[in-house]
Amino acid sequence: MASVTSLTASVHQRLADALSAALPEAGSADPLLRRSDRADFQANGILALAKKAKANPRELATQVVAQVESGDVIQDIEVSGPGFLNVTITDRAITGNLAARYEDGARLGVPVADHPGTTVIDYAQPNVAKEMHVGHLRSAVIGDAVVQLLEFTGETVVRRHHIGDWGTQFGMLIQYLIEHPHELDHKGGAVSGEEAMSNLNRLYKAARTVFDSDEEFKTRARRRVVDLQAGEPETLAMWQKFVDESKIYFYSVFDKLDMEISDADVVGESGYNDMLDETCRLLEESGVAVRSDGALCVFFDDVKGPDGNPVPLIVRKSDGGYGYAATDLSAIRDRVFNLKATSLIYVVDARQSLHFKMVFETARRAGWLNDDVKAHQLAFGTVLGKDGKPFKTREGETVRLVDLLDEAVERASAVVREKALDLSEAEITERGAQVGIGAVKYADLSTSANRDYKFDLDQMVSLNGDTSVYLQYAYARIQSILRKAGEVRPAAHPELELAGAERALGLHIDAFAEVVAEAATEYAPHKLAAYLYQLASLYTTFYDKCPVLKAETPQQVENRLFLCDVTARTLHQGMALLGIRTPERL
Ligand code: ARG
Numbered sequence: 255m256a257s258v259t260s261l262t263a264s265v266h267q268r269l270a271d272a273l274s275a276a277l278p279e280a281g282s283a284d285p286l287l288r289r290s291d292r293a294d295f296q297a298n299g300i301l302a303l304a305k306k307a308k309a310n311p312r313e314l315a316t317q318v319v320a321q322v323e324s325g326d327v328i329q330d331i332e333v334s335g336p337g338f339l340n341v342t343i344t345d346r347a348i349t350g351n352l353a354a355r356y357e358d359g360a361r362l363g364v365p366v367a368d369h370p371g372t373t374v375i376d377y378a379q380p381n382v383a384k385e386m387h388v389g390h391l392r393s394a395v396i397g398d399a400v401v402q403l404l405e406f407t408g409e410t411v412v413r414r415h416h417i418g419d420w421g422t423q424f425g426m427l428i429q430y431l432i433e434h435p436h437e438l439d440h441k442g443g444a445v446s447g448e449e450a451m452s453n454l455n456r457l458y459k460a461a462r463t464v465f466d467s468d469e470e471f472k473t474r475a476r477r478r479v480v481d482l483q484a485g486e487p488e489t490l491a492m493w494q495k496f497v498d499e500s501k502i503y504f505y506s507v508f509d510k511l512d513m514e515i516s517d518a519d520v521v522g523e524s525g526y527n528d529m530l531d532e533t534c535r536l537l538e539e540s541g542v543a544v545r546s547d548g549a550l551c552v553f554f555d556d557v558k559g560p561d562g563n564p565v566p567l568i569v570r571k572s573d574g575g576y577g578y579a580a581t582d583l584s585a586i587r588d589r590v591f592n593l594k595a596t597s598l599i600y601v602v603d604a605r606q607s608l609h610f611k612m613v614f615e616t617a618r619r620a621g622w623l624n625d626d627v628k629a630h631q632l633a634f635g636t637v638l639g640k641d642g643k644p645f646k647t648r649e650g651e652t653v654r655l656v657d658l659l660d661e662a663v664e665r666a667s668a669v670v671r672e673k674a675l676d677l678s679e680a681e682i683t684e685r686g687a688q689v690g691i692g693a694v695k696y697a698d699l700s701t702s703a704n705r706d707y708k709f710d711l712d713q714m715v716s717l718n719g720d721t722s723v724y725l726q727y728a729y730a731r732i733q734s735i736l737r738k739a740g741e742v743r744p745a746a747h748p749e750l751e752l753a754g755a756e757r758a759l760g761l762h763i764d765a766f767a768e769v770v771a772e773a774a775t776e777y778a779p780h781k782l783a784a785y786l787y788q789l790a791s792l793y794t795t796f797y798d799k800c801p802v803l804k805a806e807t808p809q810q811v812e813n814r815l816f817l818c819d820v821t822a823r824t825l826h827q828g829m830a831l832l833g834i835r836t837p838e839r840l
């Protein structure tokens with residue numbers, strides 16, 4: 255693994271050196287380098303520096319230019335406007351840089367972070383005995399992309415799937431199962447995810463009906479909650495049946511989503527039961543939490559209800575029961591002190607933001623979070639229907655995630671079939687799934703997480719525009735060119751002059767490492783998605799303007815094949831970081 259210094263970094267270094275030579279008192283000033291349409295790069299940092307040094311910006315810029323070492327990397331540098339610097343890179347440096355990335359294999363010369371830490375990320379957290387919906391889709395898809403991004407930059411990542419597997423609602427279900435003991439028994443053979451969920455639904459409905467009509471059952475169900483909390487063995491065994499049945503279902507959905515979730519990382523709410531008492535004791539002893547009407551509460555100056563009265567975070571209810579907050583506070587202790595996290599991320603719906611704000615603030619007051627260990631809610635927006643309202647079925651019910659995924663795969667298969675020239679039926683099925691699931695993931699990842707977005711399958715599987723299908727086709731098209739090249743192999747020829755479209759493509763590929771680093775540190779996969787879309791667009795322009803196999807000289811054919819291949823590898827790696835497949839043929 256050999257990390258490659260990007261052209262941006264090389265130019266930055268040269269300009270920074272020239273700056274401090276021209277204006278020693280500026281120290282290590284930032285030349286503020288950006289990619290630009292006017293030249294390859296533009297530096298705007300001189301203006302502010304000149305102002306500070308009371309110098310004429312254009313004069314200072316001219317002095318800087320005189321100090322810049324040009325030749326190997328910088329072809330040309332000139333002063334423009336009020337004191338900007340326009341920088342043009344040599345063709346040799348562009349090709350040479352890409353060649354170094356190409357040598358590095360799948361990592362493409364992307365360096366690892368200087369000081370990686372340990373991040374515990376809480377994502378993909380559905381609820382036991384309940385259907386998964388689009389909110390769970392977002393958490394899973396965004397969380398998975400952030401995991402890939404962080405791991406790629408060298409971070410140690412611990413995944414936590416904080417499933418909703420505890421609470422009073424289980425009293426009713428368990429009591430029903432105790433009275434109808436064989437309802438979740440399997441007659442041998444594996445149960446599919448769909449069957450598991452329909453078993454749970456059937457049971458839920460049946461239990462609900464009895465609960466609503468039979469007062470005595472209701473009393474027994476309430477007593478069962480107490481048994482559950484006390485850890486009574488028979489009750490726990492029944493509860494475990496629900497958890498196991500639900501996991502069959504969850505895994506089937508994650509599988510459909512082409513996502514790996516490992517059982518060891520599924521630590522649901524119940525996993526923190528043993529810590530709840532102590533969490534409360536610590537909070538009470540330190541004075542962070544106080545008793546109020548029998549409940550243990552934490553108050554905040556800036557959290558008030560509509561009536562102006564403070565709304566506390568309730569850590570323990572007046573009846574002694576623990577809720578969502580006590581569990582999350584205990585999970586923080588576990589993640590910080592046992593898992594040794596330096597960052598905590600929660601990929602959770604923005605509608606839970608107040609909860610996390612209060613939980614994080616409580617943990618800070620208790621000293622569990624501080625400047626060395628930070629927590630962040632990666633809050634995501636709502637998935638909307640085509641009408642711009644929260645996504646519902648025509649009957650006004652929550653849309654089942656599996657139904658959506660199945661429909662996406664079906665639509666994608668139709669697109670693949672229509673375009674497919676030489677694919678077998680089995681291949682169409684496989685590609686249909688990769689394209690359909692990719693489309694759903696990409697639509698979710700290509701807008702910034704905190705924004706709402708419309709779930710529009712027509713748009714998602716479209717071949718034109720900012721879709722994963724467009725990116726997948728660009729990748730497959732490159733593979734087909736490489737296959738057609740036969741014996742002729744891609745090879746870099748840094749001595750060749752590059753066409754405009756080749757330079758634009760090359761400079762963009764060079765920026766991959768920086769985009770990955772930015773997307774990882776900001777937990778912003780949409781920045782990588784935007785980068786990849788632009789990469790595919792620049793490739794399309796290159797492909798339209800520069801013949802590859804019919805280029806003028808054998809060297810040019812090889813060099814263009816090389817550009818194709820390095821584009822493909824970047825697309826492939828970038829899409830993989832988003833959790834999206836790039837089929838070799840489409
Ligand atoms: N199970 C919850 C839900 O479906 C999300 C859990 C989020 N994670 C957490 N640590 N509270 O909304």
